[in-house]
Amino acid sequence: MLIRAKATTALLAACGLAVGGCGGGGPQSSSERITNGKVVLAVLNDQSGVYADLSGKNSVEAVKLAVADYQKKYGDAAVAKTIEVVSADHQNKPDIANNKAQELYDRQRADVILDVPTSSAALAVATQAAAKKRLFIAVSPATTALTGKACNKYTFHYAYDTWMLANGTGRTVTQQGAREWYIVYPDYAFGQDMEKSFTQAIQSAGGHVIAADPTPFPNDNFSTFLIKATTLKPKPQVLGTMQAGGDLVNLVKQYNQFRLREQGITLSTGLMFITDIHSLGPDAFAGTQFTDAWYWNFDERNRQWADRFTAATGTRPSFAHAANYSAALQYLEAVQRAGTDDADAVVTAMEGYTFDDVFARHAAIRAADHRVTHDVYLAEVKPKADVTRDWDYEKIVQTIPADRAFRPVAESAAAGCTLG
Amino acid sequence: MIRWLLTRIATGSPWARYGLLLAGLLLAGSLPWFVYPPVAMDIACWALFAMSLDLLLGYTGLLSFGHAAFWGGSAYVTGVVAIRSGLPFPVAVLAGTAAAMLLAVPIGYLATRRTGIYFAMVTLAFAQMLYFVANQWRDLTGGENGLQGVPRFLPGVDLSDPFYFYYAGLPMVLAGIWVAWRIVHSPFGHVLVAVRDNPARARALGYPVVRYKVTVFVLSAGLAGLAGGVFAISHGFASLEDVYWTTSGQVVMISILGGIGTLWGSVLGAILVVRLQDALAMSGFDGIGIVTGSIFVAVILLFRHGLWGTTRDLLASARTRLDAGRLAGSPHTERPHELAADGQVVQPQR
Structure with a gap:
């Protein structure tokens, strides 16, 4: 059943390609404000290895909290009406991260990839993001190469760095x-x-x-x-x-x-x-x-969010969990401001934006290198x-x-x- | 209809062979319409890789447990050439292939002095040496980070879409498969089978056994390198995983699943394993190793000669029956010579 559905999709996609000629990529009409009718947030991280505790599956829950908050805040006025959260395990290996990122963008139609601990894996995803012209918000990798020689228009570096x-x-x-x-x-x-x-x-x-x-x-x-x-x-x-x-x-x-x-x-x-x-x-x-x-116990605002997180996961949040929540929320806010999930428009909406949320205090998204700065x-x-x-x-x-x-x-x- | 077709195939009718070839080419050409194009490219690369191993394992009776050295070595060379020179990707892949063959000369020269488990261990040891070189030579290979951002350049063609890249990479793989087929069906290939079955007798007949082994080792490494190069370009990436022993293990598994000493079994094995891994990964199931391992055990227990080999054995017994029927009518029917050599039961040497 699943295989048949997939084959049909592939066939349709192939027909689309044949009709579209040598244009490459998926068909995108400019009148379409939300591509494929939905916004897809993909969490790519380690779900079973050494970094599974500090981020892992609970970061997916954190991103879901952000989606809920966005939907509650905007209700019927939300630009992103349908939001899907998907996830994949990259096992901290750059080659797997490279393949998974490609698949998330191509097959799952991810508009943004979040998280990606392990710097080598994150660098591979940044390369894919630039190639596919889709967003990557690097939350838990640390290397400054993401805002150095590997920086590109579609990659943002969020929580911290070396x-x-x-x-x-x-x-x-x-x-x-x-x-x-x-x-x-x-x-x-x-x-x-x-x-x-x-x-x-x-x-x-x-x-x-x-x-x-x-x-x-x-x-x-x-x-x-x-x-x-x-x-x-x-x-x-x-x-x-x-x-x-x-x-x-x-x-x-x-x-x-x-x-x-x-x-x-x-x-x-x-x-x-x-x-x-x-x-x-x-x-x-x-x-x-x-x-x-x-730190979750820093002030009342953090504690309140931490309690929500604990209710959803049964454990206290690390900074990576909070940062994934914040990154997903700020991405959706940028979609709201841009009025579309078109990657270039969202990047423009994010660049230079200043904000303050439960994770990022006195925060700004630098246009020059896509570093997100906040109090630490x-x-x-x-x-x-x-x-x-x-x-x-x-x-x-x-x-x-x-x-x-x-x-x-x-x-x-x-x-x-x-x-x- | 099907019965008629099977009869043609079983009797080795040339038309049936062309039909099968056409069906195979159609399958290769239409693959990315049914499966995700990068996965289709993976299938093609792994099929050629497994075939290269089959040349050694099936036709020469040498189990190489270090073939990742040639696949991964070529992947790195291809990547470095593509990144640093900016040449079109087929040139980079050929450079990788040549590097793999060069690498195979000393390894093959030393490893073929031994047979059986010792041969496997020597090749494994060399492959692991290459793994550590790749890990330490960080300026060139990127170490743990891998070699990232390998370009897919071909003048005048936009290959960024994997769907189109498949058709750019496929001819190289098909050329490799053709080379493997030529090797097997040449006099050289027949000597290899003789060396496999009875090395002492082959030597007594005047064939320089070691030289034959080294030559086929180098050729096999070249084909593995070709596959590895296309694989690296397809993924835009060469990583330590490509030279790691698990890669050597996987290709042995694909080859055995499909059936050793059959060439085409490698294609079946590659389709099965790559598609299965992809489907399991997409469904979010963690125990990929358990499933592929169980299938491997089941195939070994139930189909001793792999998927293709078992099918061929069944067809061969059908042919014997047909021949018996026909012999009763016309006593002069000859069995095709080539099939007799090809249709042997393969018994890898210790």
């Missing part, structure tokens, strides 16, 4: 007196970029990176690197780990087993999600400072004794205002981004 993390964590920790660093990073686009950004931030704050080692990704056993940390000369004061998700959890477990903290080597994490703290318990991380893009936070993990309720793991030390939190436009241009 520059923002290094600027928050690397600089602050170094200025607090931890000058000697040993960095370990996962050996793919994200880790390589993190290592570069952190080294820059540490050096500009007067610190020194003794050694930086790549690790396989994903990886279970970090003992080689943990032993090496103790034998380095001079002895590092900080072990800077750029691992994320399940890898970070593994590394921290082993860091505690090897008792490095007792040997005077403190831990600093490049990227941490609240789901990581939850899976090991706050004591494993207590005192660790890190940069957070959003320097957070510290509370010791277990201070945790008063479930998931209440963080103390916000300082708010880094939106205009200082992200890489300046000039640096993006220097990195090779030539939009507009």
